Amino acid sequence: MAMLFWFGNLFYVAVLLVNAVAVLSEDRFLARIGWAGQQDQGFGGGDVSIKAKLINLISAIRTLMRIPLIMVNIVIIVYELLLG
Amino acid sequence: MAHQRPAFTAASPPLLHHPVPQHPIPSHTMRSPPPLSQASSGSAYAASPYQQQQQQQQQQQQGMPSMHNLGHGLHPAYGGFLADPAAQIGLQMGASAMKNSREYIEQNMNRYVNYTALKHYFNVSNSYVLNKLRLVVFPWRHRPWTRIPKAVGPGQVDGMFLPPRDDLNSPDMYVPVMAFVTYILLYTMLAGIRGHFHPELLGKLASTAFAIVLLEILGLKFGCYLLNINNESQLLDLVAYSGYKFVGIIGIILIQELSTNGWLRFLSFFYFFSSNAFFLLRSLKYVLLPETSTDNPRGTVQAVARAQRNRRTQFLFIYSYVVQFVFMWILTMG
Numbered sequence: 001m002a003m004l005f006w007f008g009n010l011f012y013v014a015v016l017l018v019n020a021v022a023v024l025s026e027d028r029f030l031a032r033i034g035w036a037g038q039q040d041q042g043f044g045g046g047d048v049s050i051k052a053k054l055i056n057l058i059s060a061i062r063t064l065m066r067i068p069l070i071m072v073n074i075v076i077i078v079y080e081l082l083l084g
Numbered sequence: 085m086a087h088q089r090p091a092f093t094a095a096s097p098p099l100l101h102h103p104v105p106q107h108p109i110p111s112h113t114m115r116s117p118p119p120l121s122q123a124s125s126g127s128a129y130a131a132s133p134y135q136q137q138q139q140q141q142q143q144q145q146q147g148m149p150s151m152h153n154l155g156h157g158l159h160p161a162y163g164g165f166l167a168d169p170a171a172q173i174g175l176q177m178g179a180s181a182m183k184n185s186r187e188y189i190e191q192n193m194n195r196y197v198n199y200t201a202l203k204h205y206f207n208v209s210n211s212y213v214l215n216k217l218r219l220v221v222f223p224w225r226h227r228p229w230t231r232i233p234k235a236v237g238p239g240q241v242d243g244m245f246l247p248p249r250d251d252l253n254s255p256d257m258y259v260p261v262m263a264f265v266t267y268i269l270l271y272t273m274l275a276g277i278r279g280h281f282h283p284e285l286l287g288k289l290a291s292t293a294f295a296i297v298l299l300e301i302l303g304l305k306f307g308c309y310l311l312n313i314n315n316e317s318q319l320l321d322l323v324a325y326s327g328y329k330f331v332g333i334i335g336i337i338l339i340q341e342l343s344t345n346g347w348l349r350f351l352s353f354f355y356f357f358s359s360n361a362f363f364l365l366r367s368l369k370y371v372l373l374p375e376t377s378t379d380n381p382r383g384t385v386q387a388v389a390r391a392q393r394n395r396r397t398q399f400l401f402i403y404s405y406v407v408q409f410v411f412m413w414i415l416t417m418g
Contacts, residue, residue, distance in 0.1 A: 006288075007295055010295050010298070053309065053310050053312070057309070
């Protein structure tokens with residue numbers, strides 16, 4: 001039980017979750033369920049719904065984390081191959 | 085150092101029959117302070133590091149003669165190596181490196197950690213700590229839960245609140261930090277009594293507990309992001325509140341250890357869990373449900389605001405009951 005919460009495992013879980021978000025395809029999956037990127041929210045930022053926030057977050061992760069994620073994944077793969 | 089040895093041997097011709105120490109062996113050991121007479125003669129050996137720097141400068145001004153005097157009454161290996169120019173350069177470099185690194189650390193600590201904000205959380209008194217502990221364990225009868233804003237002038241308030249010393253409802257870091265450390269030590273001690281102690285257990289527990297607090301803060305921040313609650317300034321408040329559960333956890337562990345009755349163990353868990361959850365529910369209300377952001381007088385906006393408020397209340401409930409239940413269960417039973 002306690003092993004679940006070691007820092008290494010927590011880090012792995014975080015990386016895997018971010019991977020899971022980043023791997024979502026914009027036009028094959030997100031557009032079909034209506035979660036495609038933002039359509040110009042303008043200045044209505046006062047009362048944004050949870051869904052809009054989630055969509056915003058997903059698109060932000062997809063654009064921002066792509067290149068860092070490639071690096072982190074490569075590092076983890078090499079580490080696991082050598083020492084895991 | 086090299087020119088001192090022939091002078092010494094010339095003064096007392098070497099005996100060849102049996103091994104005799106070539107130099108007078110000093111009675112004191114390496115670390116004991118030498119007699120005062122030597123210290124007053126300017127030996128760098130006797131001086132403290134601060135005096136050494138001054139003396140080094142003096143010696144550099146005086147040049148070679150002072151070096152010659154230095155090793156006179158002393159064992160050449162002692163007086164010699166400090167008078168060595170290379171050693172002095174090394175000492176100075178070491179001192180300056182220490183100073184630079186300390187300054188660097190202080191600068192960066194100031195950049196990443198807000199010292200004054202942290203100091204506010206440790207401004208506690210004995211009576212505050214006792215009352216707060218009582219409040220965490222028994223929060224049912226406590227009446228006003230709002231924090232007292234700090235008055236700048238007569239009738240004026242700024243965004244600050246009174247420190248924990250003056251306000252029981254203010255969050256502090258002292259109780260959570262102490263409870264955190266106590267939890268780790270207590271758990272390890274109980275494991276030791278049962279004969280399962282291993283040094284690794286300390287690190288494992290600390291890592292687990294810290295990771296849980298981290299996870300909790302991340303979850304709270306994510307919820308705040310989703311629910312549009314902007315409380316950038318109150319991250320430390322959230323850290324403090326997530327640490328109060330260790331007080332209850334200590335109580336649970338103690339009761340579990342002292343009693344063999346299964347019912348009592350269960351009951352103690354549920355009592356401490358519910359008291360902690362109630363405490364969090366009441367205390368976090370001002371963080372997660374700020375009244376100022378929802379007092380818009382127009383009708384439709386008010387309806388939206390009410391829906392938002394409902395969602396926030398649900399989030400607060402889920403955080404302080406469901407999430408806390410899972411974490412306290414892991415920390416006590418794990």
